[in-house]
Structures are given as C-alpha cells and as structure tokens.
Amino acid sequence: MASKRVLVTGGAGFIGSHLCERLLDEGHDVLCMDNLFTGQRRNIEHLLGHERFEFERHDVNEPFVVEADRIFHLACPASPVHYQRNPVRTVRTCVQGTMHALEAAREVGARLFIASTSEVYGDPAVHPQTEDYWGHVNPIGVRACYDEGKRCAEALAISYATQYGVQVRIARIFNTYGPRMHENDGRVVSNFIVQALRGEPLTLYGDGRQTRSFCYVDDLVEAAVRFMEADTDATPMNLGNPQESTIERIARAIKDLSNSRSETVLRPLPQDDPTRRCPDISRAGELLGWEPKTGLEEGLLRTIEDFARRLSLPEGALDTHDELEGMPHAGV
Incomplete structure (x- = not known):
C-alpha cells in the first residue's frame, strides 16, 4: 500500500x-x-x-x-x-x-x-x-x-x-508464537521453552493429546x-496455521531442539481449556492469497534462540518460575 x-x-x-x-x-x-x-x-x-x-x-x-x-x-x-x-x-x-x-x-x-x-x-x-x-x-x-x-x-x-x-x-x-513472546505468559510455547532451557520439568496439562495449531x-x-x-x-x-499438533508433540520438539534433559510431568486440565483448536483458513487463502510459510521446527528454533538470549541475563532478571508454576498453557 x-x-x-x-x-x-x-x-x-x-x-x-x-x-x-x-x-x-x-x-x-x-x-x-x-x-x-x-x-x-x-x-x-x-x-x-x-x-x-x-x-x-x-x-x-x-x-x-x-x-x-x-x-x-x-x-x-x-x-x-x-x-x-x-x-x-x-x-x-x-x-x-x-x-x-x-x-x-x-x-x-x-x-x-x-x-x-x-x-x-x-x-x-x-x-x-x-x-x-x-x-x-x-x-x-x-x-x-x-x-x-x-x-x-x-x-x-x-x-x-x-x-x-x-x-x-x-x-x-x-x-x-515467535521471538519476543512474554516469558511468563503461561502459553504452550513460552512455558515449554523457558522450562526446557532451565532444565525444569515440562508441564503438560491433561494427557498431552489435546491439540493446537x-x-x-x-x-x-x-x-x-x-x-x-x-x-x-x-x-x-x-x-492461523491449519497444521494441527498435539501438546505432547510440541513439548518433545522443544526438548529436542533445545538439547534439554527435562522430563515431562502431567497436571490436571484447567477449567474450560479447549481440547482441540484448529482454523479453517480457506477464506484467507481465497481472498488474501495467503498461507503460512514457516515450518514448525524452523519457527521453534528461532524462538528458542531468542529466549536463550534473554534467559542469559543476570540471575533473577527473568525470574518467571514462581509465576509459571501451576499456570495453564493456552491462549493466542
């Protein structure tokens, strides 16, 4: 324009x-x-x-x-x-x-x-x-x-x-998801990355088989x-991206891409947390000529690198553990 x-x-x-x-x-x-x-x-x-x-x-x-x-x-x-x-x-x-x-x-x-x-x-x-x-x-x-x-x-x-x-x-x-996500926003990707980089358990809510895109x-x-x-x-x-992934798959990918030794732990699914979420983007494809181009592994790797830079700040500068603990991962 x-x-x-x-x-x-x-x-x-x-x-x-x-x-x-x-x-x-x-x-x-x-x-x-x-x-x-x-x-x-x-x-x-x-x-x-x-x-x-x-x-x-x-x-x-x-x-x-x-x-x-x-x-x-x-x-x-x-x-x-x-x-x-x-x-x-x-x-x-x-x-x-x-x-x-x-x-x-x-x-x-x-x-x-x-x-x-x-x-x-x-x-x-x-x-x-x-x-x-x-x-x-x-x-x-x-x-x-x-x-x-x-x-x-x-x-x-x-x-x-x-x-x-x-x-x-x-x-x-x-x-x-991507660089500049808030470290303590409680969302799937940011939760898992922070926990993986710190060597903390990756918290999965429910059985990990609920999906997001x-x-x-x-x-x-x-x-x-x-x-x-x-x-x-x-x-x-x-x-959004119509490629659906289970939460467990995201946790495994982040663990592997960050070379983390973190284990996963299961927590109860929060109230009203949707079990499946995936967009039909036919309208965007038809009217905008648009579809996502970035693969999940490529995008996660860029995001992990951004978090790793921020988490290398002096001890306590990004102290999110207390706020992350027990918070459900969801949201846009």
Whole structure:
C-alpha cells in the first residue's frame, strides 16, 4: 500500500512490535500506542530512534483521537496468566477499548483492523473451526472475561460498520508464537521453552493429546497486513496455521531442539481449556492469497534462540518460575 500514517494499539506487545517493524519497512509512519501493562518497552527499543516511528504511552480504556489512515487495534492482554489476573480490566479493554478505537476510526475515516481471537469459538464442537461457527463458550467461566469480551468486541465492530460505515477487518487470530513472546505468559510455547532451557520439568496439562495449531509471528503479520488492505468486507476471517499438533508433540520438539534433559510431568486440565483448536483458513487463502510459510521446527528454533538470549541475563532478571508454576498453557 502507498505510504500511510498507521496507529498500532498494543504496539509494544509480542505481535504488535513485529507489526510495527513490518509497517516501517514498508515506508509507513507508525504511531505505537501501549500502556505497557503486558507490552514491553524492550520490544520496541530498537525502533525509538527511527524517524517515522513514535511511541505514546496510553491506555485504550481512555478515549483518544489520532490522525491515521489505518488503525491496527491489538491492545488487550491475550494470555490466561495476564487476562485472568484482572478480569474486569480485561473485559473493559475488550469492550471499552475497542469502542474507543472504533470512535477514533470513525472520527478520521480510518480503516480499522480488530485483533479478535480463536477463543471466541470456546471449546469447539466443530472441527476445524470455520468463520460461520458461532462457538461453544462458557459465559461465566474463568476464561469468560477474554472469550466473551472479544465476542462483544466483534459485535461492536459490526455495529459500527452497519450504523456508521466504519471500515472494519475482524481477524480471529489463532495460536501465534515467535521471538519476543512474554516469558511468563503461561502459553504452550513460552512455558515449554523457558522450562526446557532451565532444565525444569515440562508441564503438560491433561494427557498431552489435546491439540493446537501454531502460526509463526512473521506469517501472522503478513496475513494481517494483507487483510487490512484487501478490497473485501469478508469479516471475520480466521488467521492461523491449519497444521494441527498435539501438546505432547510440541513439548518433545522443544526438548529436542533445545538439547534439554527435562522430563515431562502431567497436571490436571484447567477449567474450560479447549481440547482441540484448529482454523479453517480457506477464506484467507481465497481472498488474501495467503498461507503460512514457516515450518514448525524452523519457527521453534528461532524462538528458542531468542529466549536463550534473554534467559542469559543476570540471575533473577527473568525470574518467571514462581509465576509459571501451576499456570495453564493456552491462549493466542
């Protein structure tokens, strides 16, 4: 796309920081907005001196006005460890934060990309999940603050599109991994890598045969950029990798790739944790000409190397063991 002014909310987060890089590489002016609740300044530190990059510390739960042609709205805690820590704040961010993003887009006529999630499908009765599946979600469970918050965010986006003509792109993002994942976010890949590098037991919840599909972050960002610029109103759209893997297989791969001697231990499956999760990406393939390119082993190796660099910091600098212990691995 031609050079534009682009706002990325949650731009100091895992996916957001990679997206900011990509947009700068394409010649755009990028405003990164983040309250650093789960985002990290170190994710964007290398961008702070760039002439086309700005950082604004702001909470999307407070209104904002910005001059922008495009808005990527990614701001929200996305892992169970973070979104369950303060469920009221999570619901507010999903609902109120999204409304503020929609109002900002409406004010300046910007196109808005909404980062929704595969969690809207809950523990699915349909497999793989297609965009026309309405989901199987517990509205009062421990994950409801995020699951139902994102479902409401989708409803808000569609309502603004219908009533006010705001151009919206709703992306249902499935499990994504790669460099800059938060060390203590409790997700499958980050949990296993931290534990493997430290020689700690790899904690599998349930029997390890539940499945997820894992998309490398560069592939996800490619899909997001294409979706934003696509001349289509086909929304929502699944974005993820349709290659399904068991949790046990992921643990074994990470152990082998990191040359770890860690053993695996089984823990009870957390409440409402889905047993299968895999996207049907036919719509993205047809309309965006997109499919993931990065193989699981290649992506895991890059991610392990990134974690190994960070975990080589002085003792205690990344002390995540206490927070990781007993936390379920799930999330986008």
